[in-house]
Structure formats: structure tokens, C-alpha cells
Amino acid sequence: MKLKIPEATIIRLSLYLRNLCEMERxxxxxxxxxYLAKSLGIKSALVRKDLAYFGEFGTKGVGYDVKDLHAQILRIFGLNANWNVAIIGEPxxxxxxxxxxxxxGFVISSIFNLDPEKVGTVVNGVRIQAMDSLEATLKGKNTRLVILAVPAPVAQEIADKLVKAGIQAILNFVPVVLNVPPWVKLRNVDLVMHLEILTFCVGTQRVRLVESRGKRPWIGQA
Amino acid sequence: MKLKIPEATIIRLSLYLRNLCEMERxxxxxxxxxYLAKSLGIKSALVRKDLAYFGEFGTKGVGYDVKDLHAQILRIFGLNANWNVAIIGEPxxxxxxxxxxxxxGFVISSIFNLDPEKVGTVVNGVRIQAMDSLEATLKGKNTRLVILAVPAPVAQEIADKLVKAGIQAILNFVPVVLNVPPWVKLRNVDLVMHLEILTFCVGTQRVRLVESRGKRPWIGQA
DNA sequence: CCATGTGAACGATTTCACAGCA
DNA sequence: TGCTGTGAAATCGTTCACATGG
Incomplete structure (x- = not known):
């Protein structure tokens, strides 16, 4: 197994996985x-290279076994078992x-909210909890993954609490640069940014985004 | 003005904009x-190159005027005026x-939902409408941008209606490859994909993602 | 002198082209 | 023959280094 893997490879792996689910179904x-390449608008050699980072999964002259490759990619993502996810804010x-x-493979195991009025409400079978039960609940339910969607002014403060509660990864929707220790994995999704990219594309017929070599509607957004 | 602009440049432009708002405040x-480079973990030459695609905004020996650059980037994104955004699904x-x-610069001008029970409810001052008023409302309110967050099985069908209603861009949260005509700009955000990338990072201490040359917490997600 | 703007060098990723095997 | 796996080549994006001008 090689050591440096492009992030783009991991993104594509997720898209292959989605495709494989469909194929299996x-x-x-x-x-x-x-086939996989066509559906993403890339070349087939790239698909093979992506997979080659992790092993030799194919059969020459035949292709890949759908079920096997599906299982392999799940394993690569560590999704052999389900992961509990907590949502902080926006129920x-x-x-x-x-x-x-x-x-x-993801289960919403708990939901927290800052607003006392919302605490106690049940959303999709999960009771909304107050912030003061954060640490105990996350540890109790073995939750390593959190989606953060709170108002910007309190985001860092809550992130600190999450780190203290032993969380390992945060998917952050708040348009703020969060400071977390290096062992906590952070991924940011700024929806305004995505809208801005769209308005840019709508506005400019003159300028051409490089984005579409081929046509890869899912790539580049990472 | 040059013709091919890397998508990465547009993404960074959005981040510069966020930074400039802060500076102006x-x-x-x-x-x-x-300064801008440091906050994103990139080299200053790249910031200058990004901006150079659109003009010469700086003063040698001084730097960039915060207000001016802010206005310039807004203009590049076509955000001189506000854009109306409709949300389909998930209020x-x-x-x-x-x-x-x-x-x-974005105003949520209308919200639509498939569930008749929710129609009529007011969310943040906007009344939730039924899907049959889609075309009339979007056209009436000059809405060119839509956020799509509906169940997967009906996503394509609704996308078709949006295209018919003259929408120009869709921010799609549904994990499905939507088919839209080439003049409609599409941007996909798959939250499961982001979670999978996080579980991958958490799972592998051995493997190192290339992602962090320097430290750019906002880049690569695209 | 200082920070911008940019050609040249570099590094990383994607594509090409083909060897190897079912 | 058909498709995988992979070096070599091409492409694209980033950084280096410096000329330019306030």
C-alpha cells in the first residue's frame, strides 16, 4: 500500500461506492x-489508478466483481460497521x-440544540437534548463523528466542547475557521461558497471554468 | 481577461471575500x-495570480484596498445585487x-414542500408553498437559483420542473446524478461523501492524505 | 524599500499507451 | 480478445524568483 493518496481519489472512491450500490441493486x-469512468466523466485509467492505491481488486479481461469491490471500498472507508453521528444545531x-x-452506514444517534424551547422535541425518533448533556451523551453512545450547524458566534466555543468530549471528526457547516487539535479531522462545507460559485457560472458566459474536462458533475466541489 | 480559470481559483475567491468582510468590519x-495567503495556508503568489485573472487590483508597495477588492470580488461573482434563492424540500x-x-447577498424568497401538512407553515417569514405553485412563484419572484433537498426518488422529476420554470442554477443536496440541460448550472453537495472522507481520515493513521500541503482547512472540499 | 504582477521551474494529477494475464 | 495494472508523457496547478513601479 502506497503512502500518499490524493484527496481527489478519496472523493471519487465515494462516488464509485454510490455507483456500486446502484449496480448491486x-x-x-x-x-x-x-463504465465507472463514464459515469463520472473521467478516463478509465484513473479509476484503475485510484483503486490500485489500495490493492488489486479486478480480474484481467473481466472487470471488477460488484459485490466484492463494494465491500472493499466500504472497508477502505472504515464502514464495516455503522458510525454514530451527532447533529449539533439545526434539527x-x-x-x-x-x-x-x-x-x-451512518446513524444519527443524538441531536443537540441551544434553544431550550426545542429541547425535548422528538425528531425522527431522536429526542433533542440540551448542550449540557453533550459530553456524557457522546461518550455514552460512542459517537466519534459530529455535524456542526450552529450560529457562527458560538461555533468555536462548541467545537472546543466537542474536542473535550473526545470527538474525532467534525463536519462543519459554519462559515468560520475552526481551530481544533491536529488529531481531530475537520471538513468544512460553506453553502454560501457553493452559491457564489453558481452565480459566477451563471454570470459569465465569456469566462470558462476549467472544471469540465470531460464532464464531471460531482468532482471539484469536493 | 484570460479565458480558462481553475475552479480552485473561484473557490479561493469566495474565501478571500469572507476574509475581506471580516477585515472591513x-x-x-x-x-x-x-496576509490573505497565510489565512488560507497558501503562498502569496497564488493569491496574486488568482486576482490577476480578473484585473490589476493592487498597488505595488502597498497592497490591496480592502473596500475596493471586496467590491471587485462581489462584482466578479455577480453579487452587486441580491439573488433570490428558493428552497425545495427541507424547510x-x-x-x-x-x-x-x-x-x-442571498435572500430566501420562497420555500416549497411536497408534504401538504407543511404547506402554509411560515418559516423565517416565508410561507411554505405547495409544489404546484412552483413555476408561477419562481417566475414571479425572479428566482434564478434553487436549493434542492427532496427525497431521491422524486429529485429528477422536480429538477425537470425547475428547468421548465426557467431556473438557471441548482445547488443539489440529493445524492443522485441529475440530468439538466447545459445552460443550467449544477453543483452537487453530497453530505454522506463528506462523512465518508472523514471516516477514512479517522480510520487511517498509516495513509496520509495529500490534502495538507501547508494547511488549508477550506480547500479541497471544494 | 515594499508589495504587486508574472515568466519560469516545480510538483502533482490525469491521460496515454501498452504489457500481462484470464 | 478484453480489461486490468502501470510506466511514461502530458497537463494542470502551485511556488519560486525577480522585474516593475508607487
Whole structure:
């Protein structure tokens, strides 16, 4: 196994996985790198290179076994077992997310909110809790992953509490640069940024974004 | 003005913008490429190159005028005036988003939902509407931008309606490859993908993601 | 003197092209 | 023959280094 893996490879791995679920559902037995590549608008050699970082999963002259490759990628992501996810703030997210999440190995195990009025409400079978039960609940439920969607002014303060509670990764929706220790993995999603990119694209017919060599609707947003 | 602009440049432009708002609020008059670069963990030459795609905004020996650069980037994004945004599905998003959105030039002008029970409810001053009023409302309110967060099985069908209603750009949260005509700009955000990347990072101490040359917590997600 | 703007060098990622095996 | 796995080449993005000008 090699040592340096491009982030783009990991992003594509997730998209291959989504594709493989679909293929498995449809009853396909094998799949070619060419097919996966087409669906992402990339070249097949890149698909093979991506997979080669982790092993030799294919059969020459045949392709990849759908079920096997699916299992391999799940293993690569550490998704052999489900992961508990806590949502801090915005309980509305939970409703929308829950359907997709369960199917793909993530369980919304707890929801927290700053607003005392909302505490006690049940969303998708999960009771909204107050912030003071954060540490105890996260540790009790073995929650290593958190989605953060709170108002910007309190984001860092809450992030600190999460770190103290032993969380290992944060998916941050707050448009603020969070400071966390290096062992906590952080991923930021700024929705305004995505909208700005869209307005840029809408506004400029003159300028051409490089983005689409081929046509890869899911890549680059990372 | 050059013709091909890397998507990464547009992403950074959005981050510069966020930074400039902060600087302006703090009363800073000028800002250097070095300062902007440090805050993103990149080299100053890259900041200058990014800006050079669009013009010469700086003064040699001094730096950039905060207010001017702020205005220039807003103009580049086409954000001289506010953009109306419609949310299809998940009204909970609206509550969380509204605060940040307004400040940065986006107004949630309408919310639609498939569930008849929710229609009529008022969220953040916006009445939730039924899907059958989609086209009339979007056209009436001059809405060119839509956030799509509906169940996967109906996503394509609704996307078709949006295209028919003359929408120009879609920010898609549904983990499905949407087919839209080339003049409609599409940007996909798959939250499960982001969680998978995080579980990958948590799982592997052995493997090192290339991601962090320097330290750019906001880049690569795209 | 200081920070911008940019050609040249570098590094990383993607594609090409083909060897190797079912 | 058909498709994988992989060096070599091409491409794209970032950094270096410096000329330029306030």
C-alpha cells in the first residue's frame, strides 16, 4: 500500500461506492473501469489508478466483481460497521439526512440544540437534548463523528466542547475557521461558497471554468 | 481577461471575500496578498495570480484596498445585487441558512414542500408553498437559483420542473446524478461523501492524505 | 524599500499507451 | 480478445524568483 493518496481519489472512491450500490441493486455482477469512468466523466485509467492505491481488486479481461469491490471500498472507508453521528444545531437537517444516512452506514444517534424551547422535541425518533448533556451523551453512545450547524458566534466555543468530549471528526457547516487539535479531522462545507460559485457560472458566459474536462458533475466541489 | 480559470481559483475567491468582510468590519484599510495567503495556508503568489485573472487590483508597495477588492470580488461573482434563492424540500435548512445568507447577498424568497401538512407553515417569514405553485412563484419572484433537498426518488422529476420554470442554477443536496440541460448550472453537495472522507481520515493513521500541503482547512472540499 | 504582477521551474494529477494475464 | 495494472508523457496547478513601479 502506497503512502500518499490524493484527496481527489478519496472523493471519487465515494462516488464509485454510490455507483456500486446502484449496480448491486440492479443485480449486475461485474463492472468495468470504463463504465465507472463514464459515469463520472473521467478516463478509465484513473479509476484503475485510484483503486490500485489500495490493492488489486479486478480480474484481467473481466472487470471488477460488484459485490466484492463494494465491500472493499466500504472497508477502505472504515464502514464495516455503522458510525454514530451527532447533529449539533439545526434539527431540520436530521429529517432530510436520515433516509440516505442509514442506507450508507451512518446513524444519527443524538441531536443537540441551544434553544431550550426545542429541547425535548422528538425528531425522527431522536429526542433533542440540551448542550449540557453533550459530553456524557457522546461518550455514552460512542459517537466519534459530529455535524456542526450552529450560529457562527458560538461555533468555536462548541467545537472546543466537542474536542473535550473526545470527538474525532467534525463536519462543519459554519462559515468560520475552526481551530481544533491536529488529531481531530475537520471538513468544512460553506453553502454560501457553493452559491457564489453558481452565480459566477451563471454570470459569465465569456469566462470558462476549467472544471469540465470531460464532464464531471460531482468532482471539484469536493 | 484570460479565458480558462481553475475552479480552485473561484473557490479561493469566495474565501478571500469572507476574509475581506471580516477585515472591513474591523476597519482595516489595506490588505496584502501575504496576509490573505497565510489565512488560507497558501503562498502569496497564488493569491496574486488568482486576482490577476480578473484585473490589476493592487498597488505595488502597498497592497490591496480592502473596500475596493471586496467590491471587485462581489462584482466578479455577480453579487452587486441580491439573488433570490428558493428552497425545495427541507424547510429546516432555511432557518439555519438565513442568517448567513442575507449578509452575503442571498435572500430566501420562497420555500416549497411536497408534504401538504407543511404547506402554509411560515418559516423565517416565508410561507411554505405547495409544489404546484412552483413555476408561477419562481417566475414571479425572479428566482434564478434553487436549493434542492427532496427525497431521491422524486429529485429528477422536480429538477425537470425547475428547468421548465426557467431556473438557471441548482445547488443539489440529493445524492443522485441529475440530468439538466447545459445552460443550467449544477453543483452537487453530497453530505454522506463528506462523512465518508472523514471516516477514512479517522480510520487511517498509516495513509496520509495529500490534502495538507501547508494547511488549508477550506480547500479541497471544494 | 515594499508589495504587486508574472515568466519560469516545480510538483502533482490525469491521460496515454501498452504489457500481462484470464 | 478484453480489461486490468502501470510506466511514461502530458497537463494542470502551485511556488519560486525577480522585474516593475508607487
Amino acid at each position: 440492479k443485480g449486475h455482477v461485474t463492472i468495468s473501469s470504463e 431540520g437537517l436530521a429529517v432530510f439526512l436520515d433516509n440516505n444516512f442509514k442506507k450508507r | 474591523k476597519g482595516h484599510v489595506t490588505i496584502s496578498s501575504e 429546516g435548512l432555511a432557518v439555519f441558512l438565513d442568517n448567513n445568507f442575507k449578509k452575503r
